[in-house]
Amino acid sequence: MRDVPLWREPVPPDGTTMGEPEARGxxxxxxxxxxxxxxxxxxxxxxxxxxxxxxxxxxxxxxxxxxALHAGRPTPLTPAERLSQALGVRLYLKREDLTHTGSHxxxxxxxxxxxxxxxxxxxxxxxxxxxxxxxxxxxxxxxxxxxxxxxxxxxxxxxxxxxxxxxxxxxxxxxxxxxxxxxxxxxxxxxxxxxxxxxxxxxxCIGSVVGPDPYPWMVREFQRVIGEEARGQCAAELRTGVPDHVVACVGGGSNAAGTFAGFADTPARLVGVEAQGGAGAARGRLGVLHGCRSLFLQDDEGQITQAHSIAAGLDYPGVGPEHAHLRDLGRARYVTVTDEEAVGAAVRLARTEGIVPALESAHALAWVIRAAGDGELPAGSTVLMTLSGRGDKDVSTLKELL
The missing domain is CATH 3.40.50.1100 (Rossmann fold)
Known part of the structure; x- marks a missing residue:
């Protein structure tokens, strides 16, 4: 795996990041x-x-x-006030869990x-x-x-x-x-x-930003509504107008792609959080699967290896091609958290904010909690996190563990 910078600074002035794909998708x-x-x-x-x-x-x-009429958009931007006070950062949740059907x-x-x-x-x-x-x-x-x-x-x-x-x-x-x-x-x-x-x-109807062209681009454009709404809401809510960090969980990566698309031309730092056992962007190698060339978990013979995550939506051995590109550019950073960290984050959000998140979303929150604790998120930072889904579906899993 080639070394890439943690961040791309400054943001490209031509604003073309996360535009249309180049020739041949x-x-x-x-x-x-x-x-x-x-x-x-x-x-x-x-x-x-x-x-x-x-x-x-x-x-x-x-x-x-x-x-608007069926899915319930726009979804609110909710300040996580008690958790923010405990972490020393200002955390805002983009509430995709409140859409009809319960996710982005x-x-x-x-x-x-x-x-x-x-x-x-x-x-x-x-x-x-x-x-x-x-x-x-x-x-x-x-x-x-x-x-x-x-x-x-x-x-x-x-x-x-x-x-x-x-x-x-x-x-x-x-x-x-x-x-x-x-x-x-x-x-x-x-x-x-x-x-x-x-x-x-x-x-x-592919569900994520994976697969053959035009699916990665098309799905991102349909999910762009998350980032565009959030950017307008942040402009009204934050003194700076743009959060310091924009964070979302990544399996194939559609909620993250939609969120990042609203902030790709801003100074916000983009962070995609993967499951430790399914980290295509963080640890994958170049390969082809499901119709596209991207980063996938592979063995020494180039065979796709099995991913693992307590969150079924992150149990995928790769990442969408645009996320791989954002990683190479340094425009987005991709990190991992463990199953145990995700479960702990889900419990903490439930008990501080009265919100039970999907275990997929809990991965993103787990990184925010860890980064605030070790100083990677400086005190007073503003963080926008997409809460991609609600946790009803994970109650049985959580019940076995808690």
């Missing part, structure tokens, strides 16, 4: 479209449809209306479901780990009169039973994946294989 040396020929053509169709839709005020207006996933899914309907597709295909993307996909399909098929690892089905029930109640077919690690990586692989034979009537 690249973010620097990452990204691209590594897929079977049938899916290459399907991806071209998705790209063309997305470009047309994203330039259409009617499409953008319809999405904004759904985000609904932002992307509503966009892709509208796009699928515009393309004449009648069915959504999705993968899910923590279940939140599956629930959001099932929700959007029910709302727009589409069918939904969700692939989910058998192990994740066991630990996320509540979300499995929610998906089925919403009318989605949940397909257990019994191969490999039986988690998110294998669910994604199975969903892509299924799409090969269903491109004519189905749209693959």
């Amino acid at each position: 690249r973010f620097g040396e990452y990204g691209g479209r590594y897929a079977p020929e049938s899916l290459v053509e399907a991806c071209r169709e998705v790209e063309e449809a997305f470009r047309q839709a994203w330039a259409d005020p009617g499409f953008r207006g319809a999405l904004a209306r759904l985000l 996933k609904i932002n992307n899914v509503l966009g892709q479901a509208l796009l699928a309907a515009r393309m004449g597709r009648r069915r959504l295909i999705a993968e899910t780990g923590a279940g939140q993307h599956g629930v959001a996909t099932a929700t959007a399909a029910a709302l727009l009169g589409l069918e939904a098929t969700v692939f989910m690892g058998e192990r994740d089905i066991e630990r996320q039973a509540l979300n499995v029930f929610r998906m089925r109640m919403l009318g989605a077919e949940v397909v257990p994946v019994t191969t490999g690690s039986r988690t998110l990586k294998d669910a994604t692989s199975q969903a892509m294989r299924h799409w090969v034979g269903a491109t004519g009537d189905s749209h693959y």
Whole structure:
């Protein structure tokens, strides 16, 4: 792994960071479209449809209306007052846990479901780990009169039973994946294989900033609403207008990409927090998986190795290509926390602020707590942290540990 600076200083003056990908869907040396020929053509169709839709005020207006009336946007910026006092920093939470379905996933899914309907597709295909993307996909399909098929690892089905029930109640077919690690990586692989034979009537609704072009860019643009809202809220709330640090958890990295996009052209320091057992950005090597070139956990023969996290949504052996590019630029820093730190952070937020976070989000909070304690976050710093989801889905896991 090459050495990279912790931060990129100063912010590039041309403001192009986190804009459109370069030719062939690249973010620097990452990204691209590594897929079977049938899916290459399907991806071209998705790209063309997305470009047309994203330039259409009617499409953008319809999405904004759904985000407001169905998803509950804008989400609030909540000062974590008691925890801030204890840590000696000013911590603000961007409350994606308060959206309908309970996580940031609904932002992307509503966009892709509208796009699928515009393309004449009648069915959504999705993968899910923590279940939140599956629930959001099932929700959007029910709302727009589409069918939904969700692939989910058998192990994740066991630990996320509540979300499995929610998906089925919403009318989605949940397909257990019994191969490999039986988690998110294998669910994604199975969903892509299924799409090969269903491109004519189905749209693959990828849940993160991974996969073949245009998905990393398209999903980031649908999630950009998080960062744009937060930037406006920070401008009204903070004396400086911009927080010192912007922090989000990273699995594939969609909530972080959406958050970072709102602050990429500011002096804010961007921090992505990965699970110690799934740290693609922090410890991955260059490889190809699920249609894109990025950083992945690999053995000495270049085979993708199994990731581990107590948070099912972070149980992924790589990171989205734009995050790999941001890491190389030094514009974002990627750090890791342990399962134990994440559980401790979840309990602390619950008992100081009355908020039970998703274990994915608790990873981001765990780093804030650690960095405030060891002085990496100077006293008085302002920190914006995206609370990507609520912790209802993790109650069974937490109950076993506490």
